[in-house]
Amino acid sequence: MSDYKTYFAERREQHLNELKEWLSIPSISALSEHKGDILASARWLADALTRAGMEKVEIHETKGNPIVYAEHLKAPGRPTILIYGHYDVQPVDPLHLWTTPPFEPDIRDGKIYARGATDDKGQLFLHVKVVEAILRQEGSLPVNIKFCVEGEEEVSGTSLPEFLKANREKLAADAIVISDSSLLEPGKPSICTGLRGLCSMEVTVSTARTDLHSGLYGGAVPNALHALVSLLATLHDERGRVTVEGFYEGVPELTALEKQDLASYNPDEAKLAAELGLDTLYGEEGYSFTERTGARPTLELNGVWGGFQGEGTKTVIPKEAHAKITCRLVGTQDPQRTLDRIEAHLRKHIQPGAKVHVKQLERALAFSCDPTDPMLQLAADAYEEVYGKRAIFTKDGGSIPVVATFADVLRAPVVMMGFGLPDENLHAPDEHFSLDNFDKGLLTLVNYLHKAAGSSAI
Numbered sequence: 001m002s003d004y005k006t007y008f009a010e011r012r013e014q015h016l017n018e019l020k021e022w023l024s025i026p027s028i029s030a031l032s033e034h035k036g037d038i039l040a041s042a043r044w045l046a047d048a049l050t051r052a053g054m055e056k057v058e059i060h061e062t063k064g065n066p067i068v069y070a071e072h073l074k075a076p077g078r079p080t081i082l083i084y085g086h087y088d089v090q091p092v093d094p095l096h097l098w099t100t101p102p103f104e105p106d107i108r109d110g111k112i113y114a115r116g117a118t119d120d121k122g123q124l125f126l127h128v129k130v131v132e133a134i135l136r137q138e139g140s141l142p143v144n145i146k147f148c149v150e151g152e153e154e155v156s157g158t159s160l161p162e163f164l165k166a167n168r169e170k171l172a173a174d175a176i177v178i179s180d181s182s183l184l185e186p187g188k189p190s191i192c193t194g195l196r197g198l199c200s201m202e203v204t205v206s207t208a209r210t211d212l213h214s215g216l217y218g219g220a221v222p223n224a225l226h227a228l229v230s231l232l233a234t235l236h237d238e239r240g241r242v243t244v245e246g247f248y249e250g251v252p253e254l255t256a257l258e259k260q261d262l263a264s265y266n267p268d269e270a271k272l273a274a275e276l277g278l279d280t281l282y283g284e285e286g287y288s289f290t291e292r293t294g295a296r297p298t299l300e301l302n303g304v305w306g307g308f309q310g311e312g313t314k315t316v317i318p319k320e321a322h323a324k325i326t327c328r329l330v331g332t333q334d335p336q337r338t339l340d341r342i343e344a345h346l347r348k349h350i351q352p353g354a355k356v357h358v359k360q361l362e363r364a365l366a367f368s369c370d371p372t373d374p375m376l377q378l379a380a381d382a383y384e385e386v387y388g389k390r391a392i393f394t395k396d397g398g399s400i401p402v403v404a405t406f407a408d409v410l411r412a413p414v415v416m417m418g419f420g421l422p423d424e425n426l427h428a429p430d431e432h433f434s435l436d437n438f439d440k441g442l443l444t445l446v447n448y449l450h451k452a453a454g455s456s457a458i
Helices: 002-010 012-023 032-052 121-138 159-166 224-233 256-263 269-275 289-294 335-349 374-387 401-410 435-452
Strands: 055-060 067-072 080-086 106-108 111-113 144-150 175-178 190-195 197-206 298-306 320-329 355-364 392-396 414-416 432-434
Touching: 002 012, 002 121, 002 435, 012 032, 012 111, 012 121, 012 435, 032 055, 032 067, 032 121, 032 144, 067 159, 080 121, 080 401, 111 435, 121 144, 121 435, 144 159, 159 401, 175 401, 190 374, 190 414, 197 224, 197 335, 197 401, 224 298, 224 320, 256 289, 289 392, 320 335, 335 355, 355 401, 374 414, 374 435, 401 414, 432 435
Parallel strands: 080 144, 080 175, 175 414, 190 392
Antiparallel strands: 055 067, 067 144, 106 111, 111 432, 197 320, 197 355, 298 320
16 A cells, blocks of 8 residues: 555645635535536536546436546456446535635645535545546556446435436446445444435415414414424324334334444443533434434424514414424335325324325435445455554435435445545535545545455555
8 A cells, every 4th residue: 555655645735636626616406506517517527537547438418417427447357346426515504604615625624624525526536536546556447447426416316316227237337336424433434334215295284364363363263383383293202203103114123233233333322412512312212322313214303484483573373384304214114105104194183273285305215235245345344454443334324315226226235435524514514524534535445446356455
């Protein structure tokens, strides 16, 4: 690895300046006014892949945002690695909480600050530079490489799933490598072998045709806010369990071995609560924090609103109230059936005089893979040689819908080799990426590609 340490150290400033260029492009997929920036970001990546030495670099137009594809297939008899990532980023609000402007990358305290620094431009950039480094150092890649990078991950777009299904042969690989996750903590790498699925809905409760005067009608007519609050309260019992009939269908019980594995990286719950400014943690009774956030399903309220919101008092009985609900799913829970069951529960429990309206939104399956797969084991080994600690196999509470799609369509193991950290403010102001993990990530990925080829790292 010494040659690569020197190689990357000598080019560190150059590489960081290149990353700054990419991070300066406000490729926010959720906002239509940034459509031009989305295209600019895709073109920047395509140019970077070309400069790195990748071949057949293509920008595929879709109904949504473009997909960038590239390949380098000159290692006959060796495995093919497909690298996935996304070049789109989250909105930046609230802007006033950023220390420096989100699209003016700034390096301070050993971190690079910008929207997209860790999610996912910074992590994806590592793969581009690794391919470039190996080609310049050795003249050829130890394995075959393909890139497939989308611009709709942050809006759960449909373009990539459609592209995957239409291009199975083009994208065929022995493993899919994704760097869009994090280490457990500094110096403690992990490989995610499970992601929770997702489904969401918006609920509206309505009553009278108009808001009513609380003095003339109060106590005698249904109040939309009261009806909504009482309805939402029926979704959980006092033990933190979801009360929707059939909700837990498909949820696997944890084995003793799984409990032991999850316990190995469960945090000090009292300390975590204090760090979060809480008196205590709360959740489904009988499960630890790590079990609740990685191996159990949830039903969460993400927003509740209605009635008068302005300064002072307005004595009205609101005619309408709203809530946003998301569920994290595990095992074989079906997103559509889950949404239908919640909707049925809401209709069954709505109070007399009120009506409930449901708009079903996102749907994504949970993902799980076998940690004993050789491609994952090699990744754990690659981490160990750079970080000094072998990666732990974990289950992540988040959802990356396309991961399950990749595994299902391409029938290949997904290797989630993340280099971010949990506290790097992804989706929040002052998003950043540790330069220590930037450096170690480059070396780990070089190591992994050589191990995947059956050779030792240089």
